[in-house]
Structure formats: C-alpha cells, structure tokens
Amino acid sequence: xxxxKSLKIALxxxxxxGAQVARILRxxxxxxxTRAGANLELIGVAVRNIGAPRDVQLPPELLTTDAHGLIxxxxxxxxxxxxxxxxxxxxxxxxxxxxxxxxxxxxxxxAEGAALAELAEQNDAQLxxxxxxxxxxxxLRPIADSLSGDQxxxxxxxxxxxxxxxxxAMDSTGAQFDDVLAQAQALGYAEADPTAxxxxxxxxxxxxxxASLAFHTNVSSDQxxxxxxxxxxxxxxxxxxxxxxxxxLLAIAQKSEAGISVRVYPALIKRSHPLASVHEAxxxxxxxxxxxxxxxxxxxxxxxxxTASAVMGDVVAVARRVVSGGPLPASSQAQSATMLDFTQxxxxxxxxxxxxxxxxxxxxxxxxxxxHEISIEAMNQQVSAEKSGAQxxxxxxxxxxxxxxxxxxxxxxxxAVLEVQSVLRVEGN
Amino acid sequence: xxxxKSLKIALxxxxxxGAQVARILRxxxxxxxTRAGANLELIGVAVRNIGAPRDVQLPPELLTTDAHGLIxxxxxxxxxxxxxxxxxxxxxxxxxxxxxxxxxxxxxxxAEGAALAELAEQNDAQLxxxxxxxxxxxxLRPIADSLSGDQxxxxxxxxxxxxxxxxxAMDSTGAQFDDVLAQAQALGYAEADPTAxxxxxxxxxxxxxxASLAFHTNVSSDQxxxxxxxxxxxxxxxxxxxxxxxxxLLAIAQKSEAGISVRVYPALIKRSHPLASVHEAxxxxxxxxxxxxxxxxxxxxxxxxxTASAVMGDVVAVARRVVSGGPLPASSQAQSATMLDFTQxxxxxxxxxxxxxxxxxxxxxxxxxxxHEISIEAMNQQVSAEKSGAQxxxxxxxxxxxxxxxxxxxxxxxxAVLEVQSVLRVEGN
Numbered sequence: 068x069x070x071x072k073s074l075k076i077a078l079x080x081x082x083x084x085g086a087q088v089a090r091i092l093r094x095x096x097x098x099x100x101t102r103a104g105a106n107l108e109l110i111g112v113a114v115r116n117i118g119a120p121r122d123v124q125l126p127p128e129l130l131t132t133d134a135h136g137l138i139x140x141x142x143x144x145x146x147x148x149x150x151x152x153x154x155x156x157x158x159x160x161x162x163x164x165x166x167x168x169x170x171x172x173x174x175x176x177x178a179e180g181a182a183l184a185e186l187a188e189q190n191d192a193q194l195x196x197x198x199x200x201x202x203x204x205x206x207l208r209p210i211a212d213s214l215s216g217d218q219x220x221x222x223x224x225x226x227x228x229x230x231x232x233x234x235x236a237m238d239s240t241g242a243q244f245d246d247v248l249a250q251a252q253a254l255g256y257a258e259a260d261p262t263a264x265x266x267x268x269x270x271x272x273x274x275x276x277x278a279s280l281a282f283h284t285n286v287s288s289d290q291x292x293x294x295x296x297x298x299x300x301x302x303x304x305x306x307x308x309x310x311x312x313x314x315x316l317l318a319i320a321q322k323s324e325a326g327i328s329v330r331v332y333p334a335l336i337k338r339s340h341p342l343a344s345v346h347e348a349x350x351x352x353x354x355x356x357x358x359x360x361x362x363x364x365x366x367x368x369x370x371x372x373x374t375a376s377a378v379m380g381d382v383v384a385v386a387r388r389v390v391s392g393g394p395l396p397a398s399s400q401a402q403s404a405t406m407l408d409f410t411q412x413x414x415x416x417x418x419x420x421x422x423x424x425x426x427x428x429x430x431x432x433x434x435x436x437x438x439h440e441i442s443i444e445a446m447n448q449q450v451s452a453e454k455s456g457a458q459x460x461x462x463x464x465x466x467x468x469x470x471x472x473x474x475x476x477x478x479x480x481x482x483a484v485l486e487v488q489s490v491l492r493v494e495g496n
Numbered sequence: 497x498x499x500x501k502s503l504k505i506a507l508x509x510x511x512x513x514g515a516q517v518a519r520i521l522r523x524x525x526x527x528x529x530t531r532a533g534a535n536l537e538l539i540g541v542a543v544r545n546i547g548a549p550r551d552v553q554l555p556p557e558l559l560t561t562d563a564h565g566l567i568x569x570x571x572x573x574x575x576x577x578x579x580x581x582x583x584x585x586x587x588x589x590x591x592x593x594x595x596x597x598x599x600x601x602x603x604x605x606x607a608e609g610a611a612l613a614e615l616a617e618q619n620d621a622q623l624x625x626x627x628x629x630x631x632x633x634x635x636l637r638p639i640a641d642s643l644s645g646d647q648x649x650x651x652x653x654x655x656x657x658x659x660x661x662x663x664x665a666m667d668s669t670g671a672q673f674d675d676v677l678a679q680a681q682a683l684g685y686a687e688a689d690p691t692a693x694x695x696x697x698x699x700x701x702x703x704x705x706x707a708s709l710a711f712h713t714n715v716s717s718d719q720x721x722x723x724x725x726x727x728x729x730x731x732x733x734x735x736x737x738x739x740x741x742x743x744x745l746l747a748i749a750q751k752s753e754a755g756i757s758v759r760v761y762p763a764l765i766k767r768s769h770p771l772a773s774v775h776e777a778x779x780x781x782x783x784x785x786x787x788x789x790x791x792x793x794x795x796x797x798x799x800x801x802x803t804a805s806a807v808m809g810d811v812v813a814v815a816r817r818v819v820s821g822g823p824l825p826a827s828s829q830a831q832s833a834t835m836l837d838f839t840q841x842x843x844x845x846x847x848x849x850x851x852x853x854x855x856x857x858x859x860x861x862x863x864x865x866x867x868h869e870i871s872i873e874a875m876n877q878q879v880s881a882e883k884s885g886a887q888x889x890x891x892x893x894x895x896x897x898x899x900x901x902x903x904x905x906x907x908x909x910x911x912a913v914l915e916v917q918s919v920l921r922v923e924g925n
Contacts, residue, residue, distance in 0.1 A: 091645065091787065101712075101831075102644045197642065203788035205642030213626065213634030215531045216520065216808020283530075341794055344773045358520065359632035359795060359805035365770055366791035376788035379645020392821060402530075 072105035074386050077141035078112045079134055079157055080148040084171060084198070085112070086122035087375035088145060099379075103386035111137040122371065135160060143385055145378060146170040155179060162186045162194065167389060169381040171198030171374055174288075177272035181285040193388060195381035200273045201226050201350040203373030204366040205380065210280045210354065218357040219281040222320040223494060226273040228348030228368040229264035230296050230316040232256045234304070234333070235346050238313055243301045256348055266295035267331040270318045277352070278320035278329040284404040286320075286329050292409040294332040303419065303489050306460055307335050310447070312417075313343045317494055321412070326405030328412045335417050336495040353495075410469040415444070415493035420459040420478065421485040424450055428483040432459070435481065439474040441466040456485050462493065501534035503815050506570035507541045508563055508586055509577040513600060513627070514541070515551035516804035517574060528808070532815035540566040551800065564589060572814055574807060575599040584608060591615045591623065596818060598810040600627030600803055603717075606701035610714040622817060624810035629702045630655050630779040632802030633795040634809065639709045639783065647786040648710040651749040652923060655702040657777030657797040658693035659725050659745040661685045663733070663762070664775050667742055672730045685777055695724035696760040699747045706781070707749035707758040713833040715749075715758050721838040723761040732918050735848065735889055736764050739876070742772045746923055750841070755834030757841045764846050765924040782924075839898040844873070844922035849888040849907065850915040853879055857912040861888070864910065868903040870895040885914050891922065 076092060078085055092099070092109045100106045112125060113134035131137055134157055138144055144161040146168060148154045155175050158168050162183065170176065176183070176196050187194040197207050201224065210219065225231050229251060236247045248265065251257035263269045271291040278286040296316050307314050312335040321328045336343050341363045345351040350368025355361055367373035422428050429446065436443055445462040463471075471490070478484050505521065507514055521528070521538045529535045541554060542563035560566055563586055567573055573590040575597060577583045584604055587597050591612065599605065605612070605625050616623040626636050630653065639648065654660050658680060665676045677694065680686035692698045700720040707715040725745050736743050741764040750757045765772050770792045774780040779797025784790055796802035851857050858875065865872055874891040892900075900919070907913050 087787065095645075095647075098647070099645065203785075204791060205638040208642050209634040209638060212813060213637050213809040214805065215812040216524075216528065216810075217805040218524075218527070341773065344770065356632075356805060358516065358801040358808070360799075360802050362633060362793075362795035364791075364793055367789045370789075372787040373789050376643065376646040376785060379787070380642040381645075383644040384641060 072390055073108050074103070074105045074142040074389060075110045075140060076107050076382070077110060077137045077144045079137075079144065079146045079154070081112050081114050081121055081123070081125075082147065083122070083371040084374045084378065085147040087371040088147065088378050089125060090123045091375055091379055099383065103383045104390040105386055107382065107386060110140060113137050138164070138166065141166050142389060143382060144168050145382065146172060147378070148172070149174065151175055151178060158183060158194075159186060162190050162192045165190045165192050167193035167195075167385045169195050169378055169385055171196065171378055173199040173269070173272040173276060177275040177288040180276065180279060193385045195385055196276070197381050198374045198377035200224075200276050201352055201364070202366070202368040202370065203376050204350060204352065204364050204368070205377070206352045206364045207276070207280055209364065210277070214354070214356055214359060217359050219354060220322055220357060221355040222277050222281050222352060223342065224270075224273065224277060224318040224352040225315055225342060225345050225350055226277075226318045226352065226368065227264055227267075227270045227316060228350060229257045229261065230267075230270070231345060231350070232348040233265070234296060234299070234314055234316065237299070237301060237304045238308065241301055241305060244297065244299055265297050267293040267316065270316060270331045274318035274320055274329050274331050277318065278327065281320055281354075282322050282327055282404060283402045284327065286327070286406070290329060290406055292330040292332070296333045298489070299333055300489070303491065306419065307417070307491075310445075310460070310462070311338050312336060312493070313338055314491065315342060315345070317342075319494065325411065326407040328407040328409070330409065330412065332492055334492045334494040336493070340495040342495065410467070410472065412468050413465050414468070415465055416441075416463045416471050417491045417493050418461045418463070418475070418487065419489040420461070420487055421456050422459050423483050423485060424457040425483070429459075431481060431483055432461075432478065435477045436461070436463065436474055439470045439477065441470050441474055501819055502537050503532070503534045503571040503818060504539045504569060505536050505811070506539060506566045506573045508566075508573065508575045508583070510541050510543050510550050510552070510554075511576065512551070512800040513803045513807065514576040516800040517576065517807050518554060519552045520804055520808055528812065532812045533819040534815055536811065536815060539569060542566050567593070567595065570595050571818060572811060573597050574811065575601060576807070577601070578603070580604055580607060587612060587623075588615060591619050591621045594619045594621050596622035596814045597624070598807055598814055599623075599625050600807055601625070602628040602698070602701040602705060606704040606717040609705065609708060622814045624814055625705070626810050627803045627806035629653075629705050630781055630793070631795070631797040631799065632805050633779060633781065633793050633797070634806070635781045635793045636705070636709055638793065639706070643783070643785055643788060646788050648783060649751055649786060650784040651706050651710050651781060652771065653699075653702065653706060653747040653781040654744055654771060654774050654779055655706075655747045655781065655797065656693055656696075656699045656745060657779060658686045658690065659696075659699070660774060660779070661777040662694070663725060663728070663743055663745065666728070666730060666733045667737060670730055670734060673726065673728055694726050696722040696745065699745060699760045703747035703749055703758050703760050706747065707756065710749055710783075711751050711756055711833060712831045713756065715756070715835070719758060719835055721759040721761070725762045727918070728762055729918070732848065732920065736846070739874075739889070739891070740767050741765060741922070742767055743920065744771060744774070746771075748923065754840065755836040757836040757838070759838065759841065761921060763921045763923040765922070769924040771924065839896070839901065841897050842894050843897070844894055845870075845892045845900050846920045846922050847890045847892070847904070847916065848918040849890070849913055850885050850917055851888050852912050852914060853886040854912070858888075860910060860912055861890075861907065864906045865890070865892065865903055868899045868906065870899050870903055
C-alpha cells in the first residue's frame with residue numbers, strides 16, 4: 068500500500084540517531100506507509116550547520132537551519148537535538164500547533180515531561196519518547212500499556228551503557244576504575260567529559276521517567292537520589308565477586324505503602340539475578356509487578372540504529388492515531404504520590420571496614436549494628452598482608468538508610484575502626 | 497476517577513487464570529477505571545459447573561452456564577476456556593456482535609487467528625491475545641507496535657515453561673529425561689499427559705503466533721516444523737555443557753530473502769547467550785531486528801496471576817479504545833510470504849556419532865561432510881570405557897538442512913559409523 072494519505076515529518080537534528088532516522092524514513096517508505104496507514108514524508112531536517120558532514124545522504128533541499136519554519140509545516144516533529152533548549156521551545160511550538168512530537172530527549176522529559184504532556188493533551192497532540200530510556204528496548208510502552216492492568220511495585224534498570232561497560236570490564240579484568248574509564252573513552256563508550264554518565268545523572272533522568280510511568284505520577288530528575296560509580300574500587304568489585312555478587316549501577320523506582328522512592332546508585336546484585344548477566348554496554352530493565360511477577364527487558368541502550376528503531380516505533384504509533392483518531396496514549400500521570408526521603412528507604416547494605424586486628428573487635432562492631440537495630444546476615448574478615456589491620460565486609464539484612472547512616476557514624480567513632488572504606492547497597496533477591 | 501462510563505465484561509472460564517482475572521477485576525475496580533477510562537463491570541462468569549470449587553470468591557449470581565446468553569450482554573468478552581471449541585464459537589459470536597475479545601487461547605489463535613482477526617475488523621471490534629504467548633511477558637504488543645518501524649529478522653523464544661524446567665534440571669543435575677519429567681509432574685510443572693509440552697506442540701502454536709506478528713503475515717501451527725525434547729539424553733546435555741553450550745527448546749521464526757521459516761526444536765546455545773540464563777519454568781523471547789539489534793523479553797510464562805496480568809493489560813487497552821474510538825490494533829498481517837520447506841533452512845549442527853576406534857575413521861567421516869559441502873568447525877573424540885568404539889561430536893559451520901540430512905544418511909552407510917546418536921541444531925551467536 069502507498070495510501071493517498073500523507074503525513075509531513077520534520078526532523079530536528081541529524082546526529083548519530085537523527086541520521087539513522089532519516090535513512091529509515093527514506094529507505095523503508097513502502098513498509099512504513101503500510102504500517103502507519105499513511106505516507107511518512109520527510110519534509111525537512113533542521114541542523115545547525117548545513118555544510119557539516121553527516122552519516123546519511125540527503126537531498127540538499129531538505130536541510131534547513133530554520134527549525135521554527137520547518138515545525139510550522141509539519142504534522143509530526145521528531146526532536147533529536149538533546150538538551151533542554153532550544154529543544155524544549157521547539158517541542159512546545161509543535162504541540163501548540165497540534166503537531167505530534169516524538170523525542171529521545173531524556174533530560175527534557177525528566178525535567179519538563181509533565182508540563183509537555185499537559186500541553187500535548189490540551190492541543191489534542193501526541194508526545195512519545197520511547198527512545199529516551201534504554202535506547203532500542205521497548206520499555207516505556209510495556210510499562211504504560213501492557214502492564215496497565217497490573218500494579219508495578221519496583222523497577223530496577225541498568226540504563227546507562229557507559230557505566231555498565233566500565234563495571235563489567237572491572238568485573239572481568241580486575242582493573243581499577245580510572246584505567247577502565249580511559250579504555251572506555253578510547254573505544255568511544257565514554258565521552259571525554261564522562262560526568263553525566265559516571266556521576267549517575269544520565270541514569271537519574273531515566274529513573275525519573277520510569278518512575279513517572281510506572282507509578283502514574285510525576286517525578287523529575289531533581290527528586291532522584293543520585294550516586295555515581297567513581298568511588299567503586301577494584302577491591303570492592305573483587306570482594307563482591309568472591310561473595311557471589313556483581314556491582315551494577317541501578318536506576319531504581321520503588322513503591323511501598325509509605326510512598327515512592329527513586330534513586331540511582333551502584334549496588335550489589337547476586338550473580339544468579341537476570342540483571343547480573345547484562346554485559347558490556349547493554350541495558351536492561353527489571354520490573355516487579357504484583358501479578359506479572361518478575362519481568363526483564365534487555366537490549367541495546369544506545370547507538371544510532373537501535374535508538375532510531377525506538378523513534379520509528381513511536382513515529383508509526385503517532386501516525387496511526389493521526390490518521391485514524393482515537394484515544395491519546397495513556398497519560399494517567401495525574402496521581403499525586405508521597406516521595407520518600409532517601410533516609411526512609413530500606414534495603415540491604417554491604418559495608419567494608421578496615422579494623423585493628425585485636426581481640427573483641429568483631430563483638431564491638433556487631434554491637435554497633437545491633438544497637439541501631441540492623442541485623443547482620445554475614446561477616447567476613449580477612450587479614451591483609453599489605454595493609455595494617457584486617458579487612459571486614461559486613462552484609463546486613465534489610466534496614467533503613469537512616470539506621471545505616473547512624474551506624475556508619477557510630478562505627479567511625481570506634482577506635483577499633485581504622486576506616487569505613489565502602490558502603491554499598493544490595494538489591495534483588 | 498470512577499467515570500460515568502461503564503463497560504460490561506463477560507468472563508468465559510474460571511480456572512487458574514480466569515479466577516485471577518475475576519479477582520483483579522473486583523479488587524482493582526478504582527485503579528482499572530482510571531486507566532481504562534470507564535468502569536469495568538464484571539457482569540458474569542460462564543462456567544461448566546456452577547458448584548465446582550474455585551480460587552476466587554464470587555457472588556453466586558455472577559456464575560452462569562449460559563455462555564451465549566452472557567456474550568449477548570457484554571461489551572468485552574474475556575475467553576479463558578482454552579481449546580478450539582466451544583471457545584472459537586463463543587469468540588466468533590462476540591465479534592459478530594461487535595463486542596471486543598481478549599483471549600489467552602494460543603491453540604485457537606494459532607489455528608484460526610487470521611480468520612478471527614478479519615471477523616473482528618469487519619465488525620469494528622478488537623481481538624487481543626497477549627496472554628497466548630509467554631504468559632506475563634509483554635511480547636506481542638512490543639513486536640506489533642514498538643518494533644513497527646523496524647524489520648524483525650529472527651525471533652527465538654523459550655516459550656514453554658515445562659520443557660525449560662526439564663532441560664534446566666537435566667543441565668543442573670545430570671539426570672535423564674524420564675526422571676526429571678517424573679519430578680516435574682510431581683511438582684506440578686508438567687501435566688499427567690505431557691505430550692503437548694514435551695512434544696513441542698504448545699511451543700509450535702506460540703511460534704506460529706510470533707511469526708505472524710513479526711513478519712506481518714499468517715502462519716498457522718501446521719506450518720511449523722516441530723520436534724520435542726523426548727530424545728534428549730543426559731549424555732547430550734553433558735557433552736553440550738562440556739563444549740560451553742546449553743540445550744533449550746526454541747521456537748524460532750526467521751525471515752530471509754528466500755522466505756520465512758518457523759520451527760520448534762531443541763537446540764544448543766552458547767552459555768554466554770542471554771537465553772542460556774533463562775532457568776526453571778521461566779520464558780524469554782529473543783528478537784533480532786535490523787535496526788534495534790538484539791532484544792530480549794523475560795518473565796513468567798504461565799501461572800494464574802502472571803497470565804492474568806497480560807489479560808488485564810489487553811482488557812484495559814480494549815476498553816480505552818471502546819471508550820474513545822480510534823484505530824484498531826495494527827492488523828497488517830495481510831502480506832503474503834513464501835514459507836520455506838524445513839529442508840531449506842540453514843543453521844549449524846552438532847552431531848553425535850559412535851564410531852569404530854581405528855585408524856583413518858576421522859578422515860573418512862570428515863570426507864563425508866566435505867563431499868556434501870558442509871564444513872566442520874570442531875570435532876571432539878572420546879574413547880569410552882563403557883561403550884565399544886569411540887564417541888565423536890562434530891560441530892559444523894552453517895549448512896542447509898537438506899545437506900545435513902544427506903550427510904547423515906551417508907554417515908549411516910559408513911562401516912566405521914556404528915550409530916548416529918544425535919543430531920542437534922545450534923542457534924544464536
């Protein structure tokens with residue numbers, strides 16, 4: 068079929084992902100027309116510099132630096148510029164005209180997703196952003212649609228490929244963070260300034276989006292407790308491995324009767340957990356739902372073609388509704404929810420201490436945990452040949468972050484404790 | 497919200513899954529009304545025996561043996577009887593009335609899905625069946641919707657929990673098939689008559705559904721080449737393990753320029769492949785798409801509450817469209833496609849031979865492969881203390897099934913070959 072209906076598609080940005088979207092729109096015209104119920108006509112590509120080299124061959128007349136002019140003529144706008152501005156202005160302009168928008172802009176959606184969704188609804192336009200979380204993996208639509216008859220209780224995602232590549236390499240080679248980061252930068256898995264990735268900020272934006280959809284509420288990046296992986300040492304990784312665990316940077320959204328907690332931190336998970344077998348730069352999102360039980364969605368989290376696949380899935384969905392009318396995508400994010408303070412979360416902990424190697428130390432340390440009502444699941448002591456004192460690793464049962472922090476403060480007061488070397492959380496069953 | 501709109505829901509069947517659907521409809525009224533945009537009012541449950549014990553407490557007046565009478569009054573019919581008849585008649589009756597249908601009936605959809613989809617379209621009704629494949633895992637909607645802007649090239653699914661439980665137990669314990677089957681039956685993971693599961697027929701129905709959606713065409717169960725796991729021995733499993741592989745029953749749908757192949761058989765996959773870490777009765781579907789690359793969807797493949805979760809996701813989607821109108825779910829299954837004969841598929845092979853332990857045997861065997869244009873990737877010989885002769889395991893590069901079958905026939909003619917013990921295929925990279 069190449070129906071008589073035609074939709075005008077404007078593409079904003081022609082970088083790694085944009086070039087692939089342009090290629091697919093042009094190479095797969097017939098197939099896309101069949102699936103969408105209308106021709107998807109690429110009417111223009113807004114770029115900053117017309118003359119810049121690109122990964123796709125485009126007729127020169129498609130390129131423009133006038134994004135607003137292009138948006139004026141479009142039925143569907145695909146925004147792949149990234150960043151808050153001018154992307155936010157462009158999207159708002161498109162929605163105000165009643166044009167639908169597909170974007171992969173996680174930072175913008177995490178910051179202003181609720182306002183933009185409202186603007187879309189007011190103008191009977193659609194706003195879709197599957198590509199914003201976990202690249203090619205269809206995760207937002209399954210959460211919003213397929214699980215809409217269920218209650219999601221927890222989402223745990225490996226949603227940043229750079230940090231997973233680094234942690235996976237540390238796990239398999241025993242190398243230190245700095246060395247692996249340099250290698251990841253050389254291979255193109257990490258940027259020259261890796262802060263957004265290794266600091267957990269990229270994952271925090273995705274955590275906010277996942278939490279908003281999973282719990283039908285609005286969570287923004289700044290409500291996400293965020294820790295990165297820069298403090299993770301080769302010793303942490305090898306000690307975790309010896310105990311049967313692997314360290315992953317997790318974006319966690321959790322709902323309990325008390326409220327919602329959204330957080331990003333490196334955590335230990337058991338080797339047998341499905342998330343443990345996510346290697347290299349792959350992403351995966353693990354979902355726990357009341358009825359469905361445990362689900363996991365796995366795939367490429369970045370890259371031009373994989374991310375373009377997610378964008379095009381959204382474009383087809385948007386086009387189908389533009390052609391046929393019908394309900395807007397579920398936007399039941401209106402429910403208000405109590406956001407828990409980070410000190411209110413409960414999880415398990417894994418604490419690394421350097422202690423003086425003398426009688427009675429273990430009892431005194433165990434006593435500190437007990438007096439803060441944290442019970443210990445396992446304790447492992449190793450006398451180090453290199454360092455003074457002994458190395459102690461303590462795995463706790465579930466406890467509140469507040470209790471943990473008081474415990475750590477009390478441990479630091481003990482003469483027998485030379486140093487609190489690491490405090491990591493333990494997730495998954 | 498508990499809007500003024502209300503949809504009348506009829507439930508056919510109140511077994512393991514039906515009881516959970518009834519429970520969720522009654523317990524989650526408010527939530528479901530918010531998500532669906534209408535109250536979902538359970539108006540009746542059709543059962544064969546009103547007095548039978550059930551897993552859910554229902555007001556007696558909801559129960560009826562008059563399924564057709566119930567269907568007459570319904571906006572949405574949930575069919576959870578299973579089997580071809582009378583389920584097929586009920587669904588057809590509902591669709592002819594313009595009522596939408598949600599079903600988990602894989603046998604019926606695999607046999608008559610195309611005709612029922614057409615009937616639905618003619619009557620502007622919806623037909624959804626997410627629960628028919630891989631239980632709780634949202635897989636059909638991602639394939640049909642999220643990947644609609646991509647080209648799926650291959651789907652490999654572990655879609656039968658019973659056989660995965662058996663193969664996983666054989667792998668972890670070294671036990672023989674019959675012993676593990678008996679244990680699975682005792683634990684409730686296998687039925688008293690396990691034929692549908694261990695013979696691959698249940699997986700074949702799911703393979704047909706996956707292929708139809710992935711390739712936008714119509715494939716029925718009888719077009720699926722189907723082999724079960726009853727011939728798999730503990731020796732196969734341990735030899736595969738020694739070579740770094742695990743044996744899984746795979747439902748495979750593959751598209752090449754030559755055509756479409758749909759098949760179910762036990763196959764070796766590398767331990768590092770994401771499907772290899774699917775344990776116990778869990779399901780997973782691995783998808784290869786041109787742009788998205790490799791994706792995997794993992795979760796519970798059966799069970800009352802997990803399957804009910806998938807059913808309810810469909811019910812909410814159906815309700816949303818009944819309330820607001822709009823496009824029917826993508827039903828672009830109209831494309832015709834060439835179905836390849838099983839002899840035309842190409843894959844890798846792993847052949848177990850018992851051979852006489854004398855000079856020149858390996859060369860003669862290698863010669864047979866070469867003369868059929870199959871190249872050998874690896875060959876492993878072990879002299880058995882228990883059995884006469886030597887055990888030979890041969891891993892081939894990619895070859896056609898026709899070439900493989902000629903090779904096996906020629907091997908059986910060789911005096912040096914005492915027995916062709918097993919021929920298994922090798923999948924995944």
